[in-house]
Amino acid sequence: MAILLGSIADDYTGASDLANTLTKNGLRTIQTVGIPDAAVALPHVDAVVVALKIRSVPVADAVSAAALAHQWLHRHGAKHVLYKICSTFDSTDAGNIGPVTEALSDITEEGIVLVTPAFPETGRTVYFGHLFVNGQPLNESPLKDHPLNPMHDANLVRVMARQSQGAVGLVDLTTVAGGPAAVKARLDSLRMQGFTTAIADATVEHDLETLGAVAVEMGISTGASGLGLGLARALVKSGQVPLHAGTTDGAMRPVGGLAAIIAGSCSSATLEQLEIAERSMPVLRLDSEKLIAASDEIAAALSWAGEHISSGPVAIAASASPETVSMLQSRYGREASGHAIEAATSTIAAELVARGVRRLVVAGGETSGAVVDRLAIPAFLIGPEIAPGVPILRTVGSAQGDMLMALKSGNFGGKDFFATALTMMR
Numbered sequence: 001m002a003i004l005l006g007s008i009a010d011d012y013t014g015a016s017d018l019a020n021t022l023t024k025n026g027l028r029t030i031q032t033v034g035i036p037d038a039a040v041a042l043p044h045v046d047a048v049v050v051a052l053k054i055r056s057v058p059v060a061d062a063v064s065a066a067a068l069a070h071q072w073l074h075r076h077g078a079k080h081v082l083y084k085i086c087s088t089f090d091s092t093d094a095g096n097i098g099p100v101t102e103a104l105s106d107i108t109e110e111g112i113v114l115v116t117p118a119f120p121e122t123g124r125t126v127y128f129g130h131l132f133v134n135g136q137p138l139n140e141s142p143l144k145d146h147p148l149n150p151m152h153d154a155n156l157v158r159v160m161a162r163q164s165q166g167a168v169g170l171v172d173l174t175t176v177a178g179g180p181a182a183v184k185a186r187l188d189s190l191r192m193q194g195f196t197t198a199i200a201d202a203t204v205e206h207d208l209e210t211l212g213a214v215a216v217e218m219g220i221s222t223g224a225s226g227l228g229l230g231l232a233r234a235l236v237k238s239g240q241v242p243l244h245a246g247t248t249d250g251a252m253r254p255v256g257g258l259a260a261i262i263a264g265s266c267s268s269a270t271l272e273q274l275e276i277a278e279r280s281m282p283v284l285r286l287d288s289e290k291l292i293a294a295s296d297e298i299a300a301a302l303s304w305a306g307e308h309i310s311s312g313p314v315a316i317a318a319s320a321s322p323e324t325v326s327m328l329q330s331r332y333g334r335e336a337s338g339h340a341i342e343a344a345t346s347t348i349a350a351e352l353v354a355r356g357v358r359r360l361v362v363a364g365g366e367t368s369g370a371v372v373d374r375l376a377i378p379a380f381l382i383g384p385e386i387a388p389g390v391p392i393l394r395t396v397g398s399a400q401g402d403m404l405m406a407l408k409s410g411n412f413g414g415k416d417f418f419a420t421a422l423t424m425m426r
């Protein structure tokens with residue numbers, strides 16, 4: 001299998017977001033969970049998105065996992081590799097966006113790497129290096145309360161500099177408006193001055209087409225789905241790959257079985273979506289303190305699901321308000337409480353699948369990672385889009401047989417996301 005474009009995604013929902021964008025923009029794409037096992041038969045594709053779980057792990061682990069994924073992608077023909085990060089730049093001052101970008105740059109001897117999380121379709125824009133989320137500066141948006149990576153600085157040049165060894169420059173919007181030649185000249189000038197990464201402004205898709213046209217000529221780039229759009233369109237425009245319309249063949253064949261939602265995201269979008277879901281389906285709110293204390297909360301949730309699921313989809317949520325989350329974190333620690341809840345939600349998901357669930361929606365990046373790992377799913381075909389950034393996925397090579405899934409990034413999807421997703425998965 002020779003591919004043109006590779007991506008290393010720092011979480012699983014982000015990977016499906018990017019795979020959706022690449023598919024929509026003409027590339028046949030598959031999402032693998034980690035480096036694919038040679039035994040798993042993958043279809044012929046133009047792009048492979050390797051989903052890793054390296055957003056909130058120690059820097060050294062993130063760097064070595066990304067380097068191995070890069071090696072695999074390069075060996076399979078990828079001329080360009082996009083390191084897919086979150087469109088809200090989720091990370092801490094200790095990493096991992098800076099260190100992974102620098103490590104990949106060293107491997108490809110890039111000199112300078114273009115970085116932008118802009119994704120205008122979901123309201124993420126970058127202006128003078130500052131990230132806005134639906135018009136609010138990042139540090140005033142709901143991301144300031146993120147359970148794992150609270151974001152307190154909208155100036156990405158500063159954020160990236162705190163995570164990087166090298167100097168971080170800016171490609172501002174006026175330069176981007178000047179087209180690919182102006183961006184290339186700016187990158188050359190920054191490189192000569194010793195900068196090793198550059199945050200690029202982008203507020204509309206045309207800016208990302210410009211950035212994609214420049215990035216595709218380089219070995220690596222760092223960004224969110226917006227940059228993926230730019231790269232895909234550049235590849236199609238250059239004639240390197242014919243435009244493939246639509247989703248992967250066979251991705252939507254019915255799978256039958258029961259349907260469920262598991263939510264571990266505490267984003268304001270997910271909290272609102274759960275409230276709306278409560279009007280049309282049974283929703284169980286887990287007691288997070290009991291989950292952490294390892295009492296019988298999991299067994300109680302499964303028994304509740306058993307009572308309702310044969311009549312229609314059910315939702316089970318650990319999601320809680322920022323106040324509840326911070327209370328729990330101050331008592332048990334940020335990472336410990338997050339991991340304990342991920343372990344519990346993924347156990348519940350696996351038990352539901354063992355009881356016949358074949359259509360499963362998961363809300364939250366870390367939560368999705370825990371669930372997909374628990375189910376040991378090797379790869380996904382990309383189906384139609386439910387909402388910007390969230391496609392329907394069809395499992396490939398999973399022991400449970402084929403399932404339809406959706407992995408929703410915390411902040412994505414409209415108010416009625418859950419009902420829409422389940423209707424499309426029928």
Ligand SMILES: Nc1ncnc2c1ncn2[C@@H]1O[C@H](COP(=O)(O)OP(=O)(O)OP(=O)(O)O)[C@@H](O)[C@H]1O
Nearest residue numbers: 147265288318320338341342364365366367409410
């Ligand atoms: N009630 C709770 N109290 C404390 N932490 C919780 C609670 N419920 C869920 N969590 C944890 O909060 C974290 C939510 O992160 P997750 O990545 O799943 O969602 P998200 O951040 O909204 O999504 P994304 O990363 O896609 O934006 C997980 O580690 C989850 O286990």
Ligand SMILES: O=C(O)[C@@H](O)C(=O)CO
Nearest residue numbers: 014017086087224365409
């Ligand atoms: O880029 C985004 O916002 C998402 O794909 C994501 O990575 C959230 O986890």
